[in-house]
Amino acid sequence: xxxxxxxxxxxxxxxxxxxxxxxxxxxxxxxxxxxxxxxxxxxxxxxxxxxxxxxxxxxxxxxxxxxxxxxxxxxxxxxxxxxxxxxxxxxxxxxxxxxxxxxxxxxxxxxxx
Amino acid sequence: xxxxxxxxxxxxxxxxxxxxxxxxxxxxxxxxxxxxxxxxxxxxxxxxxxxxxxxxxxxxxxxxxxxxxxxxxxxxxxxxxxxxxxxxxxxxxxxxxxxxxxxxxxxxxxxx
Numbered sequence: 508x509x510x511x512x513x514x515x516x517x518x519x520x521x522x523x524x525x526x527x528x529x530x531x532x533x534x535x536x537x538x539x540x541x542x543x544x545x546x547x548x549x550x551x552x553x554x555x556x557x558x559x560x561x562x563x564x565x566x567x568x569x570x571x572x573x574x575x576x577x578x579x580x581x582x583x584x585x586x587x588x589x590x591x592x593x594x595x596x597x598x599x600x601x602x603x604x605x606x607x608x609x610x611x612x613x614x615x616x617x618x619x620x
Numbered sequence: 621x622x623x624x625x626x627x628x629x630x631x632x633x634x635x636x637x638x639x640x641x642x643x644x645x646x647x648x649x650x651x652x653x654x655x656x657x658x659x660x661x662x663x664x665x666x667x668x669x670x671x672x673x674x675x676x677x678x679x680x681x682x683x684x685x686x687x688x689x690x691x692x693x694x695x696x697x698x699x700x701x702x703x704x705x706x707x708x709x710x711x712x713x714x715x716x717x718x719x720x721x722x723x724x725x726x727x728x729x730x731x732x
Contacts, residue, residue, distance in 0.1 A: 511663070540719070547629070549709060549722040550664070565719055566621075597663050606652040606671070606713065609720065611663030 509533045513598050513612035520588040520619045528583040528615050530598030536610070538601045539581040543567065543594040544614075550597065556581055588619045622647040624712050626723025633700050634731050641726045643710035644692040650714040653693045655684060658707040658725075667708075668695070700730045 514529045532539065540555035552565030556575040570592060572584040581600075585592060595616050599609040623646040633639050645653075651672035656664035670677045670684045670693065677684050681700075686693040697704055707727050711720040 547724055549624075549626075549724040550720075551722075552719045555719060599663075608654070608666045608669070609656075609664075611656075611665070613661070613663050 511612040532600040536600035542597045622721035624723045630727045632729045639697045641695045645712045650712040656709045
């Protein structure tokens with residue numbers, strides 16, 4: 508019963524460094540998405556994918572890249588980390604893009620110093 | 621896009637009392653309204669949802685009501701228990717939309 512698995516759980520980066528947050532799901536879901544969670548701002552969509560090879564921008568995409576080469580994996584890349592990207596990041600997957608339950612990973616707490 | 625407002629941001633209740641969290645939305649086309657519960661250190665988990673063709677839905681101690689005319693929906697938790705303590709998020713989406721629009725969350729504390 509793995510569901511949605513995110514790695515790492517915690518990460519500290521220096522400004523300007525790059526890294527990739529990993530997300531994998533074993534439910535054969537077509538739709539996957541990345542959110543960031545900041546205090547008082549709820550969950551905001553960064554990027555999403557409706558299937559392998561198809562990605563699109565969400566509400567706050569700047570500074571992040573994604574790709575979807577397989578149904579299972581949806582990594583999020585920070586190209587040049589900035590303190591404003593300090594946040595908790597959640598990956599989610601679902602059967603469809605709306606009106607269906609989204610399954611969330613446990614999150615990655617990222618600090619950029 | 622949609623705009624979802626959620627109140628209150630924090631809520632404390634005595635064990636056994638009821639808790640109510642309210643959300644308003646801006647887009648009258650929105651037709652699906654889920655509620656997620658986030659426990660400390662975990663990702664959000666769906667607890668109940670409602671579609672626009674229904675006015676109320678119950679699942680044991682949890683219920684959600686929807687007023688389409690006023691564009692607001694509410695989560696009701698009765699007979700609260702300490703394990704209900706968590707952050708609750710409402711969300712909305714509309715046909716043709718590509719995402720959920722989340723509220724800012726309510727931190728519920730149930731005092732034993």
